[in-house]
Amino acid sequence: MNAAAEAFLREAAATAANGELHQIVRKGVEHYDAAVERGRARFLDWEAARQRCRKIKREAIDRLDLYLEEFERRVNERGGHVFWAETAEDACRYVTDLAARAGVRTVVKSKSMVSEEIRLNAALETRGIKVWETDLGEFIVQLREEPPFHIVTPAMHLTRRQIAALFREKLGGVQTEDPQELTAVARRELRRAFFSAEMGVTGANFLVADSGAIAITTNEGNARLCSSLPRIHVAIAGIEKVIPRAEDLALLWPVLATAGTGQAITCYNTLVTGPRTASEPDGPEEFHVVLLDNGRSRLLADPEQREVLHCIRCGACLNACPVFRTIGGHAYGTIYSGPIGSVLTPHLRGLAEFQHLSFASSLCGACAVVCPVKIDLPRHLLQNRRNAIAAGLRPAQERTGFRLWRWAMENDRRFTMFGWAARFGWKMARRAGLAGTALDPARRWTKAREMPEIPRHSFRALWRKTHGAG
Numbered sequence: 001m002n003a004a005a006e007a008f009l010r011e012a013a014a015t016a017a018n019g020e021l022h023q024i025v026r027k028g029v030e031h032y033d034a035a036v037e038r039g040r041a042r043f044l045d046w047e048a049a050r051q052r053c054r055k056i057k058r059e060a061i062d063r064l065d066l067y068l069e070e071f072e073r074r075v076n077e078r079g080g081h082v083f084w085a086e087t088a089e090d091a092c093r094y095v096t097d098l099a100a101r102a103g104v105r106t107v108v109k110s111k112s113m114v115s116e117e118i119r120l121n122a123a124l125e126t127r128g129i130k131v132w133e134t135d136l137g138e139f140i141v142q143l144r145e146e147p148p149f150h151i152v153t154p155a156m157h158l159t160r161r162q163i164a165a166l167f168r169e170k171l172g173g174v175q176t177e178d179p180q181e182l183t184a185v186a187r188r189e190l191r192r193a194f195f196s197a198e199m200g201v202t203g204a205n206f207l208v209a210d211s212g213a214i215a216i217t218t219n220e221g222n223a224r225l226c227s228s229l230p231r232i233h234v235a236i237a238g239i240e241k242v243i244p245r246a247e248d249l250a251l252l253w254p255v256l257a258t259a260g261t262g263q264a265i266t267c268y269n270t271l272v273t274g275p276r277t278a279s280e281p282d283g284p285e286e287f288h289v290v291l292l293d294n295g296r297s298r299l300l301a302d303p304e305q306r307e308v309l310h311c312i313r314c315g316a317c318l319n320a321c322p323v324f325r326t327i328g329g330h331a332y333g334t335i336y337s338g339p340i341g342s343v344l345t346p347h348l349r350g351l352a353e354f355q356h357l358s359f360a361s362s363l364c365g366a367c368a369v370v371c372p373v374k375i376d377l378p379r380h381l382l383q384n385r386r387n388a389i390a391a392g393l394r395p396a397q398e399r400t401g402f403r404l405w406r407w408a409m410e411n412d413r414r415f416t417m418f419g420w421a422a423r424f425g426w427k428m429a430r431r432a433g434l435a436g437t438a439l440d441p442a443r444r445w446t447k448a449r450e451m452p453e454i455p456r457h458s459f460r461a462l463w464r465k466t467h468g469a470g
């Protein structure tokens, strides 16, 4: 087992035993579920909306090269710059070099999972540049020096008491636990940063090909400040974020808001089309878009799994997932957690290191039911598992076990014999007092669970007894 898989098992076991965290996550998800139910009811036909969103994303991904080139052309026409970053390092180098050339000392950032993916903050900080996360949740986790817990609600795992204590420790003089007052404290800190920053970095929820605009959606208006106050605006987005037409936003924006938080529409929806023009009184002097590949082209080339690029990062699959609800976002050890993270991370960061994530699922299918663009996540988890097995990445005892199981299942007699041997072996192990000890083959299972009593007779034997051999 590699280091990432070991860390995952260790962290997952620790979080699974953390009752307080479960309470916090459960409360958050219950609140979310109720809001989303109300949100879906606002649509005349939620299912038709999902179908239409899927169609838009499929059109964009199937003709990704054309739409990206169209987007680039439009940005250039308006005086912006587009940089194609093949890797995370390329993207970081472009932004840090740009910052160094322009004498940037302070950067304000709005929430961007892609910037987390490329570890932009660390890259900027090593060049002596101060970075401020301006989304409230991101600001909180930045103060805690930890990654986001959830792709939409980064500080979902914290109570207001914990946040108040954090603000007291890091910001000084904060005597309140009132959420509104705590928000006001953060706002005061961040206002100073907005006015002193020379560069603003944002993500992009969508890249609109026909208008060369980036579409950003936030509830705090911070992306609008990041993209308009500093002298330089840099938007970083994965190449899969492109959509064909501005009119597609009429559906994608409300669907993203509904699936993400249960809102009818997010509070601030901004379209940025380039740097300030001669007739405009404000806005950035420079506008740069970094288009990040970082493994996405490999996924695009895979006809079986390309639909994973349809994801609009709403976070719904995380909230629906019983594994995420039990182990939380940090245990995954990756930026993208939950079902989409378990599918995507092995493609972005290597199957050899992260294949274990695709096995951390009961395949209950709840993620596919809620996904607003209808990505068949359980199928992709299975395909990742198949690929891991084909590449010889699973442990030898597991391979042997499944070979044995297949051998037994292929033949009626062998199956009966196998069942009998398993029942007999288990009975003997219990009698000898081996259950739960180092000699117990099921120890890893029984360490945290009760082994059910093995019935004396198999189902087949009972059936024969009551219905006869036929």
Ligand code: SF4
Residues within 6 Å of the ligand: 259, 310, 311, 312, 313, 314, 315, 316, 317, 318, 340, 367, 370, 371, 372, 373, 374, 375
């Ligand atoms: S896979 Fe679907 S549900 Fe999960 S984050 Fe992406 S769009 Fe949302």
